[in-house]
Amino acid sequence: MNPTDRQGATIQLDAVRKQFGDTVAxxxxxxxAAPGSLVVLLGPSGCGKSTLLRVLAGLEEATGGVVRxxxxxxxxxxxxxxxxxxVFQSYALFPHLNVAENILFGLRARKVARVERDSRLAGTAAMMGLTPLLERRPGQLSGGQQQRVALARAIVAEAPVCLMDEPLSNLDAKLRAEMRHEIRSLQQRLGLTMVYVTHDQVEAMSMADQVVLMRDGRVEQDATPAELYARPATAFAAxxxxxxPMSLLRLEAAPGxxxxxxAPEHAVAPAEAAGALLGLRPEDVAPTDDPGLPATVNSAEFLGAETVxxxxxxxxxxxxxxxGHHVMTPGSPIRLRLPPPAHLFDPATGRRLPLPVHAPAFA
Structure with a gap:
């Protein structure tokens, strides 16, 4: 299988709607999505990401709109x-078939010639590191090996678009990290257009060219991982x-x-920001020995390389x-250094607000 022979397809959804009875999903x-890109549909359970993937696949019929x-x-x-x-969340492997037969099942169903099947199998098995396992059955494989077989079955089809519905959710944390790298590397090598559903933001941020964050059946923000992190469009995205996650703090009018x-005695933003939500990334906030914002430690969580x-x-x-490791007793006083305001949101709509033009007045 020659990666240069493969090219992903564009994906275009125009006003796609799905309704189950009176419920709009x-x-x-x-x-x-551009050809050869990896698009992640991200969001909490029930946001509509798997439904959207199923509509894209044709497993659910769209109530309205166009899929191209x-x-x-x-x-x-x-x-x-x-x-x-x-590729599904459950590997959906046939337990009575060996690895080779599982990989080739779709090609056999489509009556692809044997010579072509054997050629594709050899290339795909070598790519996925499955060549020594072709005679084994799924019950003789580890979880990671079963996942590779499911991926190989999708790859051997040589389709320009590959859809993945939470394919790593059954794996442990270490194996998930390894498979994230393998899937991303494979997608880039083959030039596939891939749509990947997950609720795990680490998967989304580490793998995607484009993240589509969903909420209640709507697109909350469609952006690159870097833009989504640096300029969240809504308080929900933030x-x-x-x-x-980002701390979202209510701002009130105060002197200065x-x-x-x-905390009215310490102004942290210009007066125009009163009534908004101030967003602060945790890595931008730090304890300080200098005069800063008075606070009280509620908890300290040591995570190895850092303390939250x-x-x-x-x-x-x-x-x-x-x-690093910082031991702090709950209830102890602390002073915090805050960055200039970079994220403000409307508490009613949740939408991002423009930053005040005046220089911030920080304590």
């Missing part, structure tokens, strides 16, 4: 006619992305500017992520 989803793959309208076509392959709710502090400021809770 997808609200007019519009998005596109490679510029071709496939909205009314069955899965077999769409030019896709798919709170969903990041480990630990705007303060964190319950949760500190009460007024009626709000601020998180700080600092390198």
């Amino acid at each position: 997808l609200h007019d989803i519009t998005l596109s 793959l490679g510029g071709r309208d496939v909205t009314g076509l069955p899965p077999a006619a769409r030019g896709i392959s798919m 709170g969903f992305i990041g480990t630990p 500017g705007a303060c964190i709710a319950g 502090l949760r500190c009460a400021v007024g009626s709000e809770m601020v998180q700080a992520r600092i390198p």
Whole structure:
């Protein structure tokens, strides 16, 4: 199998809607993916990401809108006619077939010639490190090996679009990290257009060219991982992305500017920011010996390379992520150094607000 012979297809969804009775699962989803890109559909359980993938695959019929793959309208076509392959959360391997037979099952069903089947099998098995395991049955494989067989079955189809529905959720943390790297490397090497569903932001941020963050059947933000992290479009995106997530703090009017709710003696933003939510990334907040924002330690969580502090400021809770091991007693006072305001959100709509033009007045 020559990677230069493979090229992914464009994906275009125009106002795609899915309704189950009176329940709207997808609200007019519009998005596109470039050929050879890896797009991650990310969001909490029930946000509609798997439903969207199933509509894209043809496993669910869209209630409205248009699905195009490679510029071709496939909205009314069955899965077999769409030019896709798919990897499911359950590996869906046939226990009575060996590895080779599992990989080739789809090609046999499509009556691909034996010479072509054998050629594809040899190339795919070598690529996935499965050549020594071709005679084994799924019950004789580890979880990671079973996942590779499921991936090989999708790859051997040589479809330009590959869909993955939480394929790593059954693996342990170490194996998940290894498989993330393998899947990304494989996708880039083959030039596939891949749509990958997950609720795990680490998978999304480490693998994707494009992240589509979903919430309640709608697209919350469609952006690169870097943009999603640096400029979240909503308070929901800000709170969903990041480990630990961004602290979202209510701002009130105070002498000299705007303060964190319950701490009126220390202005942390210009007066125009009063009434907004201030977003602070934990890595941008740090303890300081200089005059800073008074706070009280709520907890300190040591994670090996860093310590995550949760500190009460007024009626709000601020998180700080600092390198190394720091032992801090709950209830002890601390002063925090905050960055200039970089993220403000409307508390009513959750949408990102423009930053005040005046220089911040920080304590």
